[in-house]
Amino acid sequence: MLRICWLLIFILQGLTQLFAQPLIKISGLVTDESKRPLQQVTVNVLGQSKSTVTDLNGAYHIYSSKKVFTLKYSLLGYNPVLVNVSQNKAGRITQNIVLSVNPNELEQVTITNKQNQLSNSITINLIDAANLPSVSGNFEAILKTLPGVSPNNEMSSQYSVRGGSFDENLVYVNDVEINRPVMIRNAQQEGLSFINPDLLSSAKFSAGGFEARYGDKLSSVLDVKYDRPDSSNATLNVGLLGLSFSSKIISKNSYLLVGLRYKDNAGILNSQDTKGVYNPNYTDVQLIYNHNLSNKFSFNLLGNFNSGTFKLIPENRVTEFGTMNTSVRMNVDYVGEEKDNYQTAGGAVTFKFIPKPNYVIKWINSYFRIDEKEHIDLQAWYEFGEDRGEGTYLNNAMNSLSSQFFSSKLKADQTFKNHTFSWGLRFDYKNYNDNLNEFNITASTLPASGGIYQNNQIAVKNTLGIKYYSAYVQDSYQLSTNTDLQLGVRGNFNDFSNQFLLSPRLLLAYRPPGNNKILRFTAGVYQQAPDYRSIRNFNGLLNFNQRAQRAYNTSAGLDYAFDGLGTRLKFSSEFYFKYMDRLVPYMMDNVRLKYLGNQEARGYTFGADFSVGGEFVKDLLSYFRVSVMKSAQDIKNDGYGYMKRPADQRINFSAYFQDRFLNSPTYKVHLSLLYGTKLPVGSPLKQQYSDNFHIPAYKRADIGFSKDFLDDFSVKKSNFLEKYFSSFTGCVEVFNLLNINNTVSYLWLKDVDGVQYAVPNYLTGRRLNLKLVMKFQKTKR
Numbered sequence: 131m132l133r134i135c136w137l138l139i140f141i142l143q144g145l146t147q148l149f150a151q152p153l154i155k156i157s158g159l160v161t162d163e164s165k166r167p168l169q170q171v172t173v174n175v176l177g178q179s180k181s182t183v184t185d186l187n188g189a190y191h192i193y194s195s196k197k198v199f200t201l202k203y204s205l206l207g208y209n210p211v212l213v214n215v216s217q218n219k220a221g222r223i224t225q226n227i228v229l230s231v232n233p234n235e236l237e238q239v240t241i242t243n244k245q246n247q248l249s250n251s252i253t254i255n256l257i258d259a260a261n262l263p264s265v266s267g268n269f270e271a272i273l274k275t276l277p278g279v280s281p282n283n284e285m286s287s288q289y290s291v292r293g294g295s296f297d298e299n300l301v302y303v304n305d306v307e308i309n310r311p312v313m314i315r316n317a318q319q320e321g322l323s324f325i326n327p328d329l330l331s332s333a334k335f336s337a338g339g340f341e342a343r344y345g346d347k348l349s350s351v352l353d354v355k356y357d358r359p360d361s362s363n364a365t366l367n368v369g370l371l372g373l374s375f376s377s378k379i380i381s382k383n384s385y386l387l388v389g390l391r392y393k394d395n396a397g398i399l400n401s402q403d404t405k406g407v408y409n410p411n412y413t414d415v416q417l418i419y420n421h422n423l424s425n426k427f428s429f430n431l432l433g434n435f436n437s438g439t440f441k442l443i444p445e446n447r448v449t450e451f452g453t454m455n456t457s458v459r460m461n462v463d464y465v466g467e468e469k470d471n472y473q474t475a476g477g478a479v480t481f482k483f484i485p486k487p488n489y490v491i492k493w494i495n496s497y498f499r500i501d502e503k504e505h506i507d508l509q510a511w512y513e514f515g516e517d518r519g520e521g522t523y524l525n526n527a528m529n530s531l532s533s534q535f536f537s538s539k540l541k542a543d544q545t546f547k548n549h550t551f552s553w554g555l556r557f558d559y560k561n562y563n564d565n566l567n568e569f570n571i572t573a574s575t576l577p578a579s580g581g582i583y584q585n586n587q588i589a590v591k592n593t594l595g596i597k598y599y600s601a602y603v604q605d606s607y608q609l610s611t612n613t614d615l616q617l618g619v620r621g622n623f624n625d626f627s628n629q630f631l632l633s634p635r636l637l638l639a640y641r642p643p644g645n646n647k648i649l650r651f652t653a654g655v656y657q658q659a660p661d662y663r664s665i666r667n668f669n670g671l672l673n674f675n676q677r678a679q680r681a682y683n684t685s686a687g688l689d690y691a692f693d694g695l696g697t698r699l700k701f702s703s704e705f706y707f708k709y710m711d712r713l714v715p716y717m718m719d720n721v722r723l724k725y726l727g728n729q730e731a732r733g734y735t736f737g738a739d740f741s742v743g744g745e746f747v748k749d750l751l752s753y754f755r756v757s758v759m760k761s762a763q764d765i766k767n768d769g770y771g772y773m774k775r776p777a778d779q780r781i782n783f784s785a786y787f788q789d790r791f792l793n794s795p796t797y798k799v800h801l802s803l804l805y806g807t808k809l810p811v812g813s814p815l816k817q818q819y820s821d822n823f824h825i826p827a828y829k830r831a832d833i834g835f836s837k838d839f840l841d842d843f844s845v846k847k848s849n850f851l852e853k854y855f856s857s858f859t860g861c862v863e864v865f866n867l868l869n870i871n872n873t874v875s876y877l878w879l880k881d882v883d884g885v886q887y888a889v890p891n892y893l894t895g896r897r898l899n900l901k902l903v904m905k906f907q908k909t910k911r
Contacts, residue, residue: 153842154217157191158225160184160203168229174202174360176212178856180842181360182749193842195852202360203227250637250652250685251336251351252276252702258751258786259327261800263834263863265398265894267371268323269330273352274804275786277702277739277755278337280779281804282828283874284865284893285398286317286721290777291337292706293735293761294349295716295723297663301325302353304418304432306478306496307345309535312663313502315722317874317893318399319470321412321438326389328365328376329416331357337739338706339652339685342604342618342635343541343552347658348681348710356418356432358385363856369901371395372412387418398865401895406444406464413437426484433477434498443467444508451890459515460879460889466508474500476535488545496537504529506568512879514887521879527568533662534561548608552618558598562662566590566670572879590670594662596626604635614639624659627677631657648689650704656681664714667727676727681710699744707736715765715819717812718776720875720891726765726819733763733775750788750798757782765819774810774821781807796841800834811876823888829870834863857905862898869896 160171167188174181175194184190192201197217204210208229217223254272264271265284273289274281280290288296288310301308301324308324333354336344340351359378367374372393379386393412400408414436422428444464452458476498483491506527513520541554569587604618616637623630635654641647658679665672687704713731717724737760743753759782761775783805791797806828812820838844838859839851851858876888 153220153844154194154197154199154215155191155222156194156201156215156225157222158189158227160188160190160227160229162208163228163230165228168205168208171203171205171229172360174204176200176202176361178840195840195842195847201225203229204360205229208232249334249336249341250339250650250687251334251353254333254335255751256327256330256333258788259333261788261798261834261836262786263800263802263832263865263899265395265832265865265897266320267393267395269325269327269333269354270323270352273335275753275755275784275802276335276337277704277741277757278350280757280777280782281784281806281830282779282809282825282872283317283721284830284832284872285395286320287323288317288320288721290779291350292708292737293759293775293777293779295718295777296721297661297723298347298349298658300345300347300351302344302351304354304356304430304478304480305492305494305539305541306432306480307537309498309500309533311472311474311500311502312533313470313472313504313529313531315504316720318402318410319438319440320721321410321440321472322391322393322414322436324414324434324436324474325354326356326374326376326391326414326416328367328374329356329378329387329389329418331355331359337704338683338708339637339650339654341616341637342602342620342633342654343554346600346620346622346631346633346656348656348679348708356387358420359387364906366904366906367901368904369861370397370899371901383423384419384421387416389414389416391415398894398897401897403449403892404442404444404447404462404464406442406446409439409441411439428482430480430482431477432480432496434474436474437472439469439471441467441469444510449889449892458887460512460887461515462510462512464508464510466506468508469505470503472500472502474498489542490544491542492540494537494539494541496535498535500531500533500535502529502531502533521573523570523572523879525568525570529568530565532563535559550606551603552605553603554601556598556600558600559595560598560662561595562592564590564592564594564662564666564670566592588670592666592670592672594665594672596624596661598622598624598659612641612643622657622659624678626660626665626674629659629678631659631678631680633657646691650687650689651685653684654682656683663723664716664725665727666725668724671727673727676714677712677730679710679714680712681708683708695744695746697744697746699742701740701742703738703740705738707734709734710763713763715763716776717819718809729765729768731763731765733761733772735759735761735775747788747790750790752785752787752789754785754787755783768818770820773819776810776821778821779806779809781805796837796839796844798836800836802830802832804828804830823876825873825875828872829868830872831867831870832863832865833867834861836861852907854907855904856907857903859903861901861903863901864896864898866894866896871895 160168162168169184169186171184173190173192182190182192199215201213209232211227259272262272268287270287273279278292336351344351362379364377374391376389391414396408417433420430447462449460478496481493504527506525508525511522536559539556543552566588600622602620606616609615618635620633633655638651640649660676665676685704685706690701710733713733715726715729715731737758739757741755746752761778762772763775764772785803787801789799808824808827810821811823811825836859838857840857872893873890874893875891879887
């Protein structure tokens with residue numbers, strides 16, 4: 131496998147020797163009209179997909195692969211500057227720029243800057259997310275390398291944050307809250323998540339302590355934007371796992387973004403223990419259109435259609451497990467098939483009104499419908515090696531669920547001298563029509579094992595509609611030159627539990643003199659109203675007496691920038707404590723959460739996150755992080771006291787390291803390492819939570835090699851590629867480099883002596899992926 135990777139790399143190297151094209155290096159300083167240096171000014175070479183930002187001293191340098199080109203300098207709050215450059219030959223030039231203030235944007239910039247500074251969140255580097263070698267291909271894969279996020283399944287876009295469940299995470303796209311399908315029970319059934327990485331302009335993630343303007347869930351917020359691009363362009367990504375195409379078109383008063391994605395990961399699924407015919411097909415279409423009707427009024431349309439079909443005709447399975455002293459081998463033969471499909475369709479329209487430069491109002495309306503169907507008709511015959519027993523089990527399901535989500539939200543931000551005041555009103559309606567009809571039987575053909583010992587049957591129909599009303603106010607206030615305070619409160623009510631919930635939140639940020647440290651403190655109440663997934667019990671019945679889950683959260687963190695190892699490094703740390711006086715306990719089976727909907731628990735989580743990172747190689751960010759945590763819960767009146775929560779992963783470590791080949795800097799290496807300690811789990815044969823068993827530690831290494839034939843470091847380029855493409859990148863990825871068998875869940879069976887075995891369901895093995903990413907040249911200069 132590795133020989134193939136090296137062979138492909140040498141082929142790419144050989145191709146680059148066929149063509150030659152000179153480089154022009156542009157350096158300079160960017161200042162304001164008072165000659166003060168401006169940092170974070172974006173410098174673009176238009177039409178070449180090359181960009182950089184100025185440093186603390188306003189300095190920059192960038193390369194152009196053409197002799198005639200245009201430079202664009204832009205910074206929020208300042209008028210952009212375009213500079214036409216024409217050079218006769220390769221070499222170095224100096225271009226100093228002065229930016230003038232744009233008074234019409236200055237107050238809007240103040241709003242944006244205050245919200246960014248007073249936000250307990252991480253800004254995600256979108257280039258790093260694109261380079262990350264990932265089996266799922268979804269944007270959420272980058273989250274599993276961030277502090278506070280627990281990794282345990284490379285195929286899933288779901289994630290656990292600081293001991294919380296998958297359902298405790300908020301996801302926003304252009305201020306629209308995104309809901310995910312409910313019925314998916316295995317990660318191999320998951321397809322394309324809602325977020326299209328090719329259309330993103332920014333992404334922020336908070337692992338806790340987020341402000342009042344976000345919604346009412348207990349754990350985290352992922353906030354992504356599809357905004358106006360810098361230039362018109364198109365990108366085609368073709369690989370062994372599927373393809374994607376995106377187009378971005380801009381005009382004077384509008385822009386259009388279109389994204390098409392297709393995924394077929396059958397090659398990855400074939401690396402699992404269960405052999406058979408896999409037929410997974412997933413498609414996604416997204417469209418974003420924005421039009422400025424005037425300087426004060428604009429509207430934005432977002433449309434989405436996401437479809438997934440997973441079909442499996444299993445043939446056999448061979449699984450070896452146990453210890454070195456007691457190794458067990460299980461053989462399974464199958465008859466039947468599994469077929470699951472879902473469709474998500476909907477969209478949103480946003481009206482934006484700016485009555486004056488320091489006042490922004492948005493009215494956001496959205497509607498989405500998710501239709502899910504699950505058809506399982508499987509019979510399996512199993513036997514344990516060395517005559518330890520044999521038996522059969524049947525799984526049968528004919529389930530369907532239709533979910534509808536309507537939301538209307540009004541929000542506003544306004545600045546008053548040292549204040550940024552925000553408020554919002556929101557109405558949500560969720561409707562569910564659920565038809566559950568399933569059973570499973572496990573039996574032994576040997577009398578000594580006790581015959582049939584599991585016979586679960588569910589046959590219910592549920593219809594449920596819930597209305598939610600919420601509002602928030604918050605004020606960001608500059609107490610002094612170095613200190614900012616944010617106070618906010620959320621109120622919400624729903625007609626299911628008929629509770630009025632009030633959630634105050636606080637964030638304090640202090641920047642000591644020197645501009646290289648930020649200290650943050652957060653405290654707040656987070657209340658998650660009942661939703662269909664948590665209301666539904668093991669047997670499909672609904673608990674109409676369920677109350678909102680509630681958590682009291684506090685944290686203290688430090689961000690520190692310093693020079694070391696030849697680069698600028700950033701160290702971040704955060705200590706946190708959460709006490710939950712109301713929780714709905716659940717059990718985890720792969721990516722399906724089985725809620726104990728008629729029970730209530732109390733719990734706590736405390737821990738610390740640490741990370742350090744920087745550009746050890748120019749333009750390539752690398753970082754390392756460690757998280758330690760303890761999370762426990764006490765199910766009320768069960769007599770067992772405090773036990774580990776299902777997501778109690780005590781230690782997590784991740785590293786994302788990027789480098790260039792020393793003698794061939796156009797070749798890049800992207801290495802992702804993940805480690806998470808064991809997770810508690812109990813037998814699903816009883817409808818009671820227990821933590822007396824565990825899933826082993828998760829260990830994963832993925833590596834990718836890439837080469838952009840039009841890279842700034844390349845001294846030999848193809849004139850043909852330069853004419854039609856702004857970037858032309860070949861990638862070789864090796865997933866699960868060390869071929870480690872990671873366990874995601876268990877199949878519970880008995881042998882001839884009646885001994886119950888937890889037969890591990892392993893995740894994916896080592897696989898090779900090839901892909902080509904082409905960014906077309908659409909802007910002619």
